[in-house]
Amino acid sequence: MPYQISRYILLLSIITTYLGLAQDNYQILQVHSNCINQTNMNKFDNAYEKSPTKFTNTPTVVMLTANAKLVSISDAPEGKVSINFDIWQSWSDPRLAFHEPSSSGFYNIGEQQTSIGSNGEVFRQVLAGIDAPLTEVGDTKFRTNVMFNPTELEDDVVYRWSPKPVTVSENKIRGCGIAGVPTTCPTSEDTEGDDRRMNCIRVMIDISCA
Numbered sequence: 001m002p003y004q005i006s007r008y009i010l011l012l013s014i015i016t017t018y019l020g021l022a023q024d025n026y027q028i029l030q031v032h033s034n035c036i037n038q039t040n041m042n043k044f045d046n047a048y049e050k051s052p053t054k055f056t057n058t059p060t061v062v063m064l065t066a067n068a069k070l071v072s073i074s075d076a077p078e079g080k081v082s083i084n085f086d087i088w089q090s091w092s093d094p095r096l097a098f099h100e101p102s103s104s105g106f107y108n109i110g111e112q113q114t115s116i117g118s119n120g121e122v123f124r125q126v127l128a129g130i131d132a133p134l135t136e137v138g139d140t141k142f143r144t145n146v147m148f149n150p151t152e153l154e155d156d157v158v159y160r161w162s163p164k165p166v167t168v169s170e171n172k173i174r175g176c177g178i179a180g181v182p183t184t185c186p187t188s189e190d191t192e193g194d195d196r197r198m199n200c201i202r203v204m205i206d207i208s209c210a
Helices: 002-019 043-050 094-098
Strands: 060-074 080-092 105-109 112-116 121-133 141-148 157-168 176-178 183-185 201-209
Touching: 060 176, 060 201, 080 141, 080 201, 121 141
Parallel strands: 060 157
Antiparallel strands: 060 080, 080 121, 105 112, 112 121, 141 201, 176 201, 183 201
16 A cells, blocks of 8 residues: 555656646646546546546646637727637647547537647637727727636646737728737736646737728
């Protein structure tokens, strides 16, 4: 028994060291309960309950990428812009592989789509429509500040932008289009709590009109 306990502690130590994440009081991010092996509906939950990962208190790092597409522009009572964000959330955590199905799968969960790999690699796609006010910065140039909170995951993860975080569609509405690649900010000025966790994601978008 002492040998088994020592081996168990060593295993947790190796996993934690391998991840290289700061210790925190957040549980590891788990895949949606519908994302299970279809041949054994209880395999996912049973394996998680028995796994050492359930008691590992390091957060999972989630990488964010997004594509911004201009949908509409309104004039009155004040200028506003509607933008669709096609947001991809991805994370690769070796601890997930302990209880992931051995085969890769693609699942539809409401308006979300989740692709699951066999090594704990998870990709989730969410389409978010956002209405934001326009600020005039020139005769034909405008700026909007878009913020969204991925509240579904905020208790379990640390958010980071990918190396190329935001791409834009080249479509135009009434002669206006998104100019250049938007810049991103990790948090808003109003965000409270631990700075290591990105509770809010903000994107600055410049719009140019012909």
